[in-house]
Amino acid sequence: MNRLFTHRIAAVSVISVVIAYGILSIVSPADSLIIEPIEPRPVKRPRPVATQVSQAPRVQVRAPVPISAPRLDPEFREIQAPSPEALKAEVEQDPHQTPLSLIRYSEELGQHMDLAAESDAYAEKFFRYLEGCAAMDERDSALPVRAICLINARKLSETKPELLAGGFENLTNRVTEDLVLFSEDIDSEE
């Protein structure tokens, strides 16, 4: 009788351990986040995305020439916008996809936008950077780059209207009309 009882206890314990192990292995995030190399074909493995952005593309139209940030704001000089030639070279390599350098540029501006939303002083400084970027000569700066700057300038002026609304109005008078039209449509469904 005692032996039967002991066996039952042991069986229940084993089943409990198995169930607990199973549950843990299911709910553990590590299970679904395993990094698995694509296939054992190292030659064909895609290069990291960052490399695609920072290195010269294989189609050598011209090596990407980063445009340094506008002279007005040396603090933001580290922000590098892709050149028109670099954007075109990326699109030639993958016609379907937005150039990664443009995406990275927008991400960087997005981080500064977050900081600007929290500080008037920072917002003023960053707005000056955006002004300089949007007003760059079209031969030196690609339309998408200037559009991203103009749209961010508008967003920032809407976040801090007392501080920047006038500045944004001045900016729209300084930039080219096609840029204003292009950016207006993007920013409004009207």
Added chain:
Amino acid sequence: MFKFILSILGLGSCLCASAHAIEYHPKLPSTVRWAFSSTVSHSHKFKFESDPKKLVNNWYSQAFGGPSATHAMNYMEERVKFILPYRDDYHKFVTHLAVWDDRGHFAANFGMSIWMAKMQDRRDALYFTAWPGRKIRVDSPHVGIITLGSKFPTWKQELDKISPALLTSVLIHEARHSDCTGRITQGVLDGREPWPKDCGHQHEACPPGHPYEGVMACDHHAWGAFAVQWVWLNQVSLYCKFGCSTLDRSQALANAVDAKLRVLRSNELFAGKLGSPNMSNSVEVR
């Protein structure tokens, strides 16, 4: 048995929550599968807040049939059903097409190309073996077979840099390629007329003077894949207030600007001068 025990314990719902309509090739790396499945469930949860009074055309609702993120996701899920890894021999299946080169691409709509081949070949039925044991009947442009290009990242560190908003926009773009909006005619099948651009919403070369001049990266016709992609991206970058990160919004903005650049006559299109989006699909031959 194990699922049965879990369901008794109430954990079955956790497994079902991540399930959705897309089927993944078994050889697709788990990192990529995870990126897509988490993206889909994440994007469903985006919450948009826009002032309805300001929306004159309301392209988002017109295109996707409603104002929520789920409306766009449903549109996508009806047109994207399989995701296959990169292979360098897909062109062998679509020899009818002059060009099938997805080596440099992020993703491409292979299903539409097979359907086009089936129609031009006038076959009653065509099956594509996506992987051993999985035969897909190709009977509609909505067959939704998406192949990833050689550039699609597979490492988790790189996939983490792609926001759900951006990856979803890629799927919505490919979904639009699954629509045969203009019916095809007998003349098309006989080879007397060109394939209509809005059946599959094919891209064309960007015109002279365009920043991407000469590259097959523009939409000449209204409401093509880039325009529909723009509708999603514009909504996210401007109106996504909950469930979106700074990364989602900033990537969506860059992608929206780029998508719009590829839509020719975009100012007229988005001002409503070229009509509303026709999101229908037809398999009939006139």
